[in-house]
Amino acid sequence: MSYTDHLSRDKKLKKIIEEQGELSLAGKNDLCHYLCASIMSQQLSTKVATVIHQRFLDLFGGAAPTPEQIAGLSPQTLRSIGLSNAKVSYVQNVARFAIERGMSKKMMEKMDDDEVIDYLTEIKGVGRWTAEMLLMFALKREDVFPADDLGIQQAMAGLYRLDMSDRKKLKESMHRIAAKWRPYRTYASMHLWRWKDQG
Secondary structure, three states: OOHHHHHOOOHHHHHHHHHHOOOOOOOOOOHHHHHHHHHHHOOOOHHHHHHHHHHHHHOOOOOOOOHHHHHOOOHHHHHHOOOOHHHHHHHHHHHHHHHHHOOOHHHHHOOOHHHHHHHHOOOOOOOHHHHHHHHHHOOOOOOOOOOOOHHHHHHHHHHHOOOOOOHHHHHHHHHHHHHOOOOOHHHHHHHHHHHHHHO
């Protein structure tokens, strides 16, 4: 059974999936670079994030850098491409962690979702949400539900008429609804993001 058949049991999702068609997960091999790019893009518009990431790549002749190359950059150089002081230190933390502890795809693929989250959130500057994005879009894990994501909260509040004023109740309702989407909560989340952006 494809994920679309499973998720289409949810009538509200079914309509969205029919409009959008089937989505796929691409995955990434370079997890350190992915994590750094993810940190750089936080709280920025897609357009600004793209510009800053390109400036970052330009520091390395347009190629994706190794953790050693990232760690070798001075804070001034990272600030010069438009990163805040906090993001400069977080990016350097990721690179140092990758060098000292390891962050290979092969290594991460042996861990389950919770182990990956626990491992990566040891890095100062990497929260649960950032680790969940890596699980979904770098490691292609199909059953991740980023309940803390504002876009997912807004989409589910709109689609299922949930009250956003009571955070605790909202989260409980979201988890209850999403439980029916297992083992494909990543795809459900992708459809919800797209639906919200189109709306």
